[in-house]
Amino acid sequence: MLRILRNIIDAFKGVSGLPEAAQDDEELRRAFKLRYMQFRRLLNANDKALKTISEMESVQAGNKPFGMSFIRSRCALLFVNVYQIIQHLDTLSGGRHQALYDTFGRLQETISPLLESAVPGEDAELVLDLTAIDRRHAEVAGVKMASLGDIARQLDIAVPAGFVITSAAYHRFMQHRRLQEEIHQRIQSHDGEALDRLYELSSVLQQLVMAAEVPPEVVAAIEAAVDKLRKQVDGPLALAVRSSGVNEDLPGASFAGQYRSLLNVRPGHLIDAFKEVVAGKFGATAMTYRFHRGLRDEDIVMCVGCLQMVDAVCGGVVYTRNPLDIREDTIIINAVWGLPKMVVDGRSAVDHFEVARQAPHRVRERRIGAKTVAYRCLAEEGICRNELLEDQSHAPSIDDDQAAALARMAVDIENYCGGPQDIEWAIDSDGHIVLLQCRPLSVAPAEAQASDADAAPVSEAEVAHDAAAGEEGAVHAVLLHGQVTAARGVGAGPVRVLKREADTMRFADGEVMVVQQSLPGYAVVLHRAAAVVAEHGSVSSHLANVAREYQVPALFGVEGAMSRLADGQTVTVDADGLKIHDGKVDALLRGRLRAPHVMAGTPVFDTLAQIMPHIAPLTLLDPDAPTFAPAHCTSLHDIIRYCHEKAVQEMFAFGRDNAFPMRSSKQLVVDVPMQWWILNLDDGFSDEVTGPKVRLENIASIPMQALWQGITKVPWQGPPPIDGKGFMSVMFQATRNTALVPGVRSSYAQRNYFMIAKNYCSLMSRFGFHFSTVESYVSERVPENYIIFRFKGGAADDFRKMRRIQLIAEILEEQGFAVSLTEDALRARFEDFPMEVMCHRLQIVGYLTMHTRQLDMVMSRNAMVEHYRQRIKSDIEERFGRPPEQPAAGPQQRSSPSIQGQA
Amino acid sequence: MGKFNILLVDDEAEFVESLAERLRLRGFDIAVASDGAGALALLREHRFQGVVLDVMMPGMDGLAVLREIKKGDDPPEVILLTGHARTEAALEGIQQGAFDYLIKPVDIDELSFRLQDACEKRALMLQQQ
Structure with a gap:
């Protein structure tokens, strides 16, 4: 490459060094051509880099989910194009822009580590005995198995004997013969969000996993663990094989029912069962869920619990709280004959108990379901559904003493874990309660009402308007009327009048933005605004679009807003009711909501938020300023801007100075x-x-x-x-x-x-x-x-x-x-x-x-x-006039225009 | 200017066949290799102006093939194509003389524009020497 660069540089030097000497026109013409080609490639890379930044910005500001592969691929594209821009400029100028490589290198060193998430638990043992695990092992044993081991140790509660195939084993498996890379590649090449394509991808990935070889050292470790377990149990060994994901405790990531459990597996088939549970990571539901929760593919590390199968007489699920009302003082038990899977599947009626939290845990309510079938273990392998006899069908699967014992266990676990729990349990043939798994219970948020913007009934808003106009009308005078609701909602705060874009520097969080026109430049502080008021502006303006995206109420067409509203004055902007009220009108603000980005708080979103400051901000604005220099480039966008300016200058100077x-x-x-x-x-x-x-x-x-x-x-x-x-x-x-x-x-x-x-x-x-x-x-x-x-x-x-x-x-x-x-x-x-x-x-x-x-x-x-x-x-x-053909769809791939992505 | 001779190298048979077909419709002469060794063998026998090279292939990976190609006299221009974009590999490819780096799924027009540019660049460089 260097050789080629050298050639080009020499070619240019040859031209510029000999202004009027005996170079023939043909040669000069070629030199110009070559130079222009180099310039064209620079412009092309410039264009691609800016589009990539725009795309990243609109994804960050928008409300669509995105994955880690999006961030990685966009960063790779961006780095490649910016590097090419530098190369081309360096060539055009005959090597006078070397300093840019250092600036580029610095940014790369900052951004690259953020793209590589540390892989936890890679060095751990491949298999761990359940008795050796406590809650600190979540990274190697997964959350579920870590809490099971922990509770067994701390609370004197019986759990099945068993072991965990750790995250280290998982990583070995995924790295063996580049399975992980193959999976990444398939995911990245997959285009479109259409559901049928997702199912197709899901099925391809699962087949990949099932067809892959488990590394010999992992197989050996599993077999050794099985031998050890066999010695602890009487009779033939059968296993329940359960997923136990690392990071299942991420915010909102409850993963309920997305991953696989295989019941009554014989040790000879354990390796296949392990692969099947791992493949469950790529089930369509699980993939969709991860995508929408902003979880990176590698955030989900599948550990696999292998527990002795409990041949349950009865079993079920305990909720330590009523999931619809956590203040209610009741423990809820659902029980069936046979394996508790029947409760989880919801295929049959169950026995429902509501039990007091306080000892002696009196049963307050009891509804015995007409249970028609039960899951039981087959003698060989697997489970089956058994019809229940008439008398068993109507008999309670647990008695009140057992209900009280379950409630006592539930309270202990909740107290220990520090939050409501969803507990799966079984009672074996000896009458012992065995804890099978537990996880935090998803409960409806305390203020669940009116939390859905679209579903919020109009009538409710009407009532609020009436209230403001009625009883509170006298207190909160209507200051101004607007003509257009640019973004729905109600917002209140102190006024900040912006006369020019530079005023946005003074804009404080929670203020009401008041502007003359809905110019796009104001959008930079929009996410911090309580509301937006504009004298002029249309619903389709960029500012209005961004306001809707951020769910900031915006009222446009408010005559006299600039002169009638003063900085610091508190007002309530009712964009729905087209009015601005004096002061803070609580009746209107009730039920107001601001939804965060769907991805907020997720690792993927955080990664993007961390890298964007090194990519998007444009700080080199004035080409005449002394700070317009490589050393002052603080983002990739700065480098792009600098190179573009210098390249145009180089082309200009070359043409001007060359006596051709x-x-x-x-x-x-x-x-x-x-x-x-x-x-x-x-x-x-x-x-x-x-x-x-x-x-x-x-x-x-x-x-x-x-x-x-x-x-x-x-x-x-x-x-x-x-x-x-x-x-x-x-x-x-x-x-x-x-x-x-x-x-x-x-x-x-x-x-x-x-x-x-x-x-x-x-x-x-x-x-x-x-x-x-x-x-x-x-x-x-x-x-x-x-x-x-x-x-x-x-x-x-x-x-x-x-x-x-x-x-x-x-x-x-x-x-x-x-x-x-x-x-x-x-x-x-x-x-x-x-x-x-x-x-x-x-x-x-x-x-x-x-x-x-x-x-x-x-x-x-x-x-x-x-x-x-x-x-x-x-x-x-x-x-x-109008352009000859106004294309209906506009630019093909690019979505919304960027507010900063300029050259 | 005549037709440009392009070699596509990718181990995904279905992908590479449909890509070849679409590029032929756009006026390129296309040959196909399914791995690095096959590509290098073809390059020894025929002249190509451009190569579209998958980065991740079993056996010799794309970057290794690129290094080999660039060792030759009068090497063709190489466009790297990947389904598994990584910044380090991407930059390494460019530093080793790749003309461009594109990501799957690739827009067919973009690829064909880049191929035209690559071939034109090569023609200009040859004239210059």
Whole structure:
């Protein structure tokens, strides 16, 4: 690789080192071509990297579940593309960007370890006897077996004899002949969330596991444990083989009934039973559940408990609390004849007992079910369903003394474990109670009511509105009315009026955001807002979308909000009722809810949250600042931005400095009073142009032609009439900032520069005090098409600048651009549409660069803002119309536009 | 410019056959190998402009095959394809001279664009020498 790089570098050096020597044109043309190709690859990697960041951001902000393989694959893509960007830039510049590799390396060292979760228990013994296990063994024996062993030790409760095949054995199995990698690969290659595909994948994975070989050392360890166990029991040994997952105690991860238990297994078939339980990890339900709970595949390590089979006379399940009302002071016992599996399966009626928690555990209620069948062990292997005789069917499977004994055990276990438990038990032929397993009981949260947003009945809200208007109406005056519910709900908090995006820095948690327009830039603090109020804005705006996603109530079309509401004043925003009330109206707030991300609190979500600060934030904003340097890149996004800027500069400088008559900068022949210069990077001219000037008809660049049409379509009517204040403002700025004074600027800055190729165009222009760049790639390759528009500066004061920039942002957003605002800099991106649509948007961008340039001078009065908004919109409508084919589905793969993913 | 000769190397027979078919429809000449040794043998006998290489294969893995390919004179451009994306392996591939690194399931258009670019790059580099 180095050799190839060296070749390219040498090729470029050869060109730039010999400006006018005897190099023939053909050679120079090739050098340009090669250079442009390198630049194209950089742009391509740039585009892919930004899309990947966008995708990660929308997944983080959205409410769809994602897996660890998503994070890993996106990080791999991102690193590869950023590395390629650096390589290409380094090559283009002849090796002047080595420092970027260090910055890149630092970020990689930070992020990579976060992607590799530590694998617990890999060094443990392969098999552990149940008597050697306590709760500290959860990582090696799984939660279920660890608590069983622990309780047996601590509480003098009988459990079956047995052993656990540990996580170490599991890992050996998964690593043996790369089973784990094979599984990962199948999962990652699997596309689509369709249920039939999931079942297909589930079945493939389970077959993989069943067909895999268990490593000889694991088989040997299991056989030794079986021999040992055989000596402890009378008669032939039969086993219950149960899953015992590590991390089953993760928040909300109850795993009830998702994994397998095999009953009455003969030792000769234990290895297959082990594989079957492990394969149960890839059951469709279990996989769906993990996915939605944000559990990484490797978070679920399957330990397998092998316990002596208890041939139960009767058995069942104890809940130490009523799961629907944990305050109720009752222990619930469900019992059947035979194995307790019948209770779990729910195939037959059961005996139901409600027993007092307090000794002597009196039975308060008793319902004896008509039990028709029972599970019993077969003599050889497996279990069967036996019909029950009439008299047994109606007889209680346990008596009151046994119920009391079970209740006593339940209370002991609950006290020891510190929470309600779901306990499976059996009574053997000697009448002894044996504990089979126990796990935390899933109970309904205390405030379960009204916790479902969609199900919350309208009538309830109506009642609340009435209450506010009625009894509390006098206390909580209605301050303002809105027109549009942009996101449903009610929120209260102190007001924070945001006049510009920079004000978001001062935004505190729980405040009510009040803005003039629903600009996308405000979305960055939205998740911390109690509610959003906007004077103008539509339900379909990005801000409204994000508000709905975060479930932040948003009320738009509130006339006078900016002037009538003051910072710090507490208000209640009733987005549903279209009103803003003074103070905090509890009647309205009741039943309000904020759902966290479905993945919140899960390891996968946490991993993403930990890596994103090293990936997404863009801190390098100003290419002229001294901090615009590799050492100040704190995220991959910073590196991408830096490289892109430098690459464009490299291409520009190369074309400008190279005395190649065919390609050096040429002036465009035009009849507007401005200078337009053109650098041809490769195939931007239709014929060879030898003179110092080029005519429009010789330009073969598709994006430049479109942009030019926009620039010239509507004749420019000279600077807009300036109000007195506006002019003073410009003069004041000009005295402070010499860079703005005409004549002081460098000669290049005064010109408008196009760099073009057939499918590429970048325009750097300075009109008066405004600096803008447009960059676009447009070809038949739809997924590679993009337009980036950046706009900065202006001579007027901040307020006017902001108004102008917000107006541009609004118009671009309506055209489908993803827009972000930082102080007075605007960045907008539009991508992945076919050529006709791209060209249409380029025309609009061309129009905007010409016609908005000095608007900030007239931006002091609302009436003027409105006047220009209307004029621009009608110009766009009349002159450019709708694009030829507005694709119904928009960009194919990418979902929502990112609020930060700009170049 | 003529048709580009491309070699697909992947141990998943079904996948590689359907991929080959779709690339042929897009105007590429496609040959197929099911493992690293087979790929290297084909490369000794025929000239290819591009190779699409599965990273994870039994026997010789994709990165090892890549190293071998890049040892030769005038090596073809290599695009790595993987179902098991890992940052370290991805970067290693690029550092060893892979043209690009793509993840399964791969968008067929994206793959064919990358192949075109790779072949054009190779043609330009050859002219330059």
